[in-house]
Amino acid sequence: MKKTALIMAGGRGERFWPKSRKNLPKQFLSLTGDGKTMIQLTVERILPLVDMEDIYIATNRDYKALVQEQLPNIPDENILCEPIGRNTAPCIGLGAIHISKKYEDAIMMVLPSDHLIKYNQMFVNTLKQGCELAEKGANLVTIGITPDYPETGYGYIKFLPEQMDGHAYAVDRFVEKPSLEVAKEYLATEQYLWNSGMFVWKVSTILDNLKQFMPDIYNGLQVIRSSIGTDDEETVLETEFTAFPSESIDYGIMEKATNIYILPGTFGWDDVGSWLAVGRIRKSNEQGNVVNGNIITVNTKNCIIEGTGKLIATVGLEDLIIVDTEDATLICEKNSAGDIKKVLENLKICNRDEYI
């Protein structure tokens, strides 16, 4: 069966400020040190499996030009612009009807645009297994990550260790972000994986599930589908999509559906959730510093320093994140990385939109 992919690239993350901005979110940044942006790496990674013309990018109008610039080989009609963010269920539905308009049926992989995969060939192999499972009759296939620690920022998926099909396990249930205590219990059972937000299914299957569990969205999607390629396409999309409830695919479908399988990913995964991730991902020097730019360090250890052409000199520092851009400089203690959003709140309150 034809293999297609929907890459979700509508996120507006603030955690890479000041390098990320409202008009340049994380998926369009180069953070891994190889000069390629997160979304470019995402596309490159699946090319052994999916033709360029079968890769769809779901984003919003503000980022369309960025997608065109960074991914010039993606056909223009494959760049799907949501009129407004409505979480993952409507986004995936929009991708599904576009693919269903092109192919009678097809395998559809759903992938985030801003995660890091370490072993690309292994990743492709896992996706292939997902495609086979989906084609031979699994309802929905998801890819799970074996937890390194009891993270409270991810959803978890409970699997049934005794029900194995090839490399996949039957899913018992999807659960939302747990407390630390609960996360620790999950890890102790050895039956929970992190929900990576990566899925594989047939287009016909996900549409059936939408029809069953989210009929309002399904019906709106059919109206949008009829308008594709007509003069009314944009107006209809605007009206119908805006009327959708904001709902995640996890809550809307995955937590309710049956016959779900999970493939444990062994390919090395990082959601690159903050500047701290850059310290994990990139090679550090002898002093434990990860530096990029025009930098002089004196007695400086375990710092992440991301500069531009301007000279940055550090003296006697430890465990800091320093990010310099054309118009703003961030200096943040590593344990306080979660508070970078407070800078943005402050900027919003003061209407200093030029920095957001």
Next chain:
Amino acid sequence: MKKTALIMAGGRGERFWPKSRKNLPKQFLSLTGDGKTMIQLTVERILPLVDMEDIYIATNRDYKALVQEQLPNIPDENILCEPIGRNTAPCIGLGAIHISKKYEDAIMMVLPSDHLIKYNQMFVNTLKQGCELAEKGANLVTIGITPDYPETGYGYIKFLPEQMDGHAYAVDRFVEKPSLEVAKEYLATEQYLWNSGMFVWKVSTILDNLKQFMPDIYNGLQVIRSSIGTDDEETVLETEFTAFPSESIDYGIMEKATNIYILPGTFGWDDVGSWLAVGRIRKSNEQGNVVNGNIITVNTKNCIIEGTGKLIATVGLEDLIIVDTEDATLICEKNSAGDIKKVLENLKICNRDEYI
């Protein structure tokens, strides 16, 4: 007797990098938060006592334009440019012969250009007392500062508590920078003051002392004196001054001369020796931060942040010095301020003169 002043402004300090540079040393920077530079404040402070036309600035050729720009009312012929730095004895001698060329005799105050005085009227009163002492027959008068702590970076002056003349005490001896242990002993005796590098004497007296203790310099100065106002002035200065040994007034004269008096300064003094001093001098906010520029602080305490127009955001920081300039940014832990020179050493080794 006519009162004159020599302000020494040839220093090339590196401790305020990156704001201070080889072509913009500390005395030409505004560090106190009132927009005036250190040398402007120095001149302003003595105007109740000395006419503008009797204020001499000793500097070097590289800084002549800066002096003219920052002190436009100082007569051009009062800007004395040393061809090369030869420490304070030749510098003071050069000032003395220029003043002696203008007046038969005069009171000469010698003042650094880059110290901070808190109580200006009290400072002027102390200088006045110095002038009276010098005029009525004290050989040399110096101004001492009661130590706050056993500083090892200053010279000390031992006075004789039982030999008082007005507000002044007879000096027993000048001593060079002590070890911490010795400095502690000095403080315990209650007979040592910090050497502030400020002096008052008659021009005729300092020339007599130069003749007695540094005859080579004295003789050279006489040659320079004859050339003042002639076509050969610059050539003669170049030849004679360059031949002088590099010698401080403390070692060359003060440690050897007799009949020296010291006036304890009660006017509040700070030599503004590093960025740390800016934290002492300027008003801090509730979080103990001293900030200047376009700054957002989140959970940031006891930091010194000196910016330009560019946004600086700090998150979770404590006890840091952050200085941003057009082409370079310094981030330095307060206790490591002494290591800022290592950045400059590194820049010198790498021939990155544009940053020095």
